[in-house]
Amino acid sequence: MNQTYKLLLLAAAVSLLVPACSDKKPSAAEQAAVRVNGEPIMAADFGIKSDLTGAGQMSPVSASDMKLMVDLELMRQAAVASKLDQDKEVHAKLADSPKELPRKILALAYINKQLSSIPAPTDAEVTAFYNSNPAKFAERKRYDLQACVIKPTNGKEAKIKAQLSKSKKYDDFERWLKANRMKHASLPVSVISDHADGRLLQKLSNVPVGGSVVEDGKDQMTITFIRAMQNDPLTLDQAKPQIMTMLKDKKRSEGYANMIKQLRDKAKIEYVPPYTEKGLQPSLSPSVSNRNDQYTTA
Numbered sequence: 037m038n039q040t041y042k043l044l045l046l047a048a049a050v051s052l053l054v055p056a057c058s059d060k061k062p063s064a065a066e067q068a069a070v071r072v073n074g075e076p077i078m079a080a081d082f083g084i085k086s087d088l089t090g091a092g093q094m095s096p097v098s099a100s101d102m103k104l105m106v107d108l109e110l111m112r113q114a115a116v117a118s119k120l121d122q123d124k125e126v127h128a129k130l131a132d133s134p135k136e137l138p139r140k141i142l143a144l145a146y147i148n149k150q151l152s153s154i155p156a157p158t159d160a161e162v163t164a165f166y167n168s169n170p171a172k173f174a175e176r177k178r179y180d181l182q183a184c185v186i187k188p189t190n191g192k193e194a195k196i197k198a199q200l201s202k203s204k205k206y207d208d209f210e211r212w213l214k215a216n217r218m219k220h221a222s223l224p225v226s227v228i229s230d231h232a233d234g235r236l237l238q239k240l241s242n243v244p245v246g247g248s249v250v251e252d253g254k255d256q257m258t259i260t261f262i263r264a265m266q267n268d269p270l271t272l273d274q275a276k277p278q279i280m281t282m283l284k285d286k287k288r289s290e291g292y293a294n295m296i297k298q299l300r301d302k303a304k305i306e307y308v309p310p311y312t313e314k315g316l317q318p319s320l321s322p323s324v325s326n327r328n329d330q331y332t333t334a
Contacts, residue, residue, distance in 0.1 A: 039327055069311040070102065072109040073304055079311075081105060083137075097315035110299040111143035120145045147292065154291050157283035158308060166272050166280050171241055172230035173275045179232075180264040181225045182206045187256035196257060200248060206261040228268065230278070236260065 068076035080286060082097050082105065120126050126145045130138050166173050167240075176295050184206070186196065203209035213220050229237055238247045251258040 068308050069097070069316070070106060070308060071304075072106055073113060075113065077105055077109055087299040096317060097311065099314045102311070102313060102315040106137050106305060107296055107299075108143045110296070110303055111146040112135065112139045114299060115142035115146035115149075116217065118146065120149065136287065147295075150155045150295050151288050151291050154284075154287050157280055157287070160274055161283060162279045163272065165283060171237055173270045173279075175229075175270075176267070176269050177229045178266050178268045179227050179229070179262060181227060182222060182261040182263055183219055183225050184210070184213075184222045184259045184261070185256055186213065186259070188219070189255070189257050190201065192218070193252060193257060197250060200250070204246065204257055209261075224263075230270070230275075 067079045069079045069082065070077045079095075079097075082095070082101060090116075108279060115121060121130065121142060123145065125142065129141050133141055157253050171177075189196065199212050203212065210220075210222060229240075232240070236249065240260070241264065243249055243262055247262055249260045251260075305313075310316060
């Protein structure tokens with residue numbers, strides 16, 4: 037058998053093996069879940085390490101997980117386009133990071149670069165915010181509250197509210213709850229109005245000491261009693277550091293949202309079935325798709 041004939045036999049054997057190898061389906065972790073401007077985000081990037089969960093389904097991915105990963109990839113690409121990966125400090129972080137972190141490191145570098153140019157709030161903006169939020173500052177109050185959650189109510193809302201109007205003190209009302217065997221939980225709470233939830237603060241501002249705020253839920257009722265209240269105002273100078281922080285955070289949040297919108301508006305995002313913009317729901321089939329059809333947004 038001459039050397040040429042041996043080479044022909046070897047080539048024939050290899051040609052038989054190649055199709056067999058190409059038929060091997062990728063595991064769930066090896067599958068691209070979405071492509072961003074042609075760059076794949078693998079299922080493994082979502083923490084998926086095997087084809088199936090213990091329940092016999094592919095590992096679920098939430099819509100928020102999918103959005104975050106796509107946003108990170110968009111910012112990574114923008115960072116590379118801006119040559120931030122060549123920045124000495126960023127390059128050092130990339131060199132020392134585990135292999136799953138470069139996308140996050142570059143995205144954070146891009147965020148810091150884009151948001152660093154946001155101007156600090158002006159004195160006029162601080163004053164305007166102070167004047168437009170008197171309940172938080174000039175008319176700030178300190179509340180001693182009693183939060184009570186009654187569950188379940190089962191159509192007894194009217195009866196409970198009627199008793200509330202009769203009870204002069206919270207202790208009287210709680211004795212009534214116990215006497216009527218209504219399941220409830222109670223907790224004393226101290227809160228300053230500038231740290232209170234805006235919706236609750238608006239309701240509390242119109243209620244006197246000894247009064248209460250009632251919030252009806254699907255299967256429970258939340259009652260907030262005002263045990264005591266005292267004025268604790270802040271001057272503009274006293275409130276300025278807090279207002280500066282609040283306005284800075286607001287500007288950064290708006291800047292981030294605008295930045296992501298601009299990146300998404302220019303991007304080509306292709307979701308690879310069974311993945312979609314909503315992620316991957318646990319109810320989907322465990323089979324791994326090898327199809328070329330994709331859900332695309334541009």
